[in-house]
Amino acid sequence: MKRKCYDSYDYIDPNNLYTYPDSSVLRNKQEERDEQKARDLEYRMVASKSLKLFINPIPVYSVEDILKIHQFLFEDMYHWAGEFRKVNISKSGNAFIPIQSFDTAIKFFITHQKWCVSIFFAIIEINKRRTLMIGENIKTLRKTHDLTQPEFAKIIGISRNSLSRYENGTSSVSTELVDRICKKFNVSYIDIVGEEKMLTPVEDYQLTLKIELIKERGANILAQLYRFQDEQGIKFDDSSNPWVLMSDDLSDLINTKIYLVATFEDVERYNGYLDGIERVLEQASHLVVA
Known part of the structure; x- marks a missing residue:
């Protein structure tokens, strides 16, 4: 499945053609407390969405x-x-x-x-x-x-x-x-x-949540990797060391690759990757203690 290129729940995004820009929501989103100004903003958003639909x-x-x-x-x-x-x-x-x-x-x-x-x-x-x-x-x-x-x-x-x-x-x-x-x-x-299936708004929201969980989990594992390397005296710039390569790859995942995730299959694959790093790190820690 393919994700939409915009946030399905963002009322202030003119690309979102399926969401009516309710003035009360706009008032909260853009901190516009004046009722008339909020309504004017609502009309401008509708006009902007209309133009987007006409062009594309x-x-x-x-x-x-x-x-x-x-x-x-x-x-x-x-x-x-x-x-x-x-x-x-x-x-x-x-x-x-x-x-x-x-x-x-x-x-x-x-x-x-x-x-x-x-x-x-x-x-x-x-x-x-x-x-x-x-x-x-x-x-x-x-x-x-x-x-x-x-x-x-x-x-x-x-x-x-x-x-x-x-x-x-x-x-x-x-x-x-x-x-x-x-x-x-x-x-x-x-x-x-003839082209990839688009996610529904609910699926898009669920995928976004899963991505956030992977980022948080990946950051925690990366911190453990850095801590392990420090304890073992491994230099962070030693590009030949497998632990450094692993941490660099994980850093690339949570800072770059994660933003390219478009399917639930990608999420599962990355979760499996994190599982593997956790197991390797756990086994290495036990060996050091022993």
């Missing part, structure tokens, strides 16, 4: 992604977005516009009609091309294994008719089904979809 449209992979952009265009962009919260209406893809907002909505569409329509059709076109590409990749995988449509469909737990629609691009493939195909046929997500 969000890639569309599924219906869920379309709904996210629908929510962005039809809620976050509108000056009347707050009406959704006031009338306690679910802010989902099926949410309807409060009656008192019709007038404002119409004015918005008149002003921004061409822009909204162009974005809408761009989304449809992108999704159509991706659906066709994914279908073609699934068909290629099936033929590579010399399987008929009924045989392939049975393996991944769907009907032959559904598989046929996926292969010819008339139906979009869910992320869950792509994951199932990858597991059943031992292929990567990129083989089917």
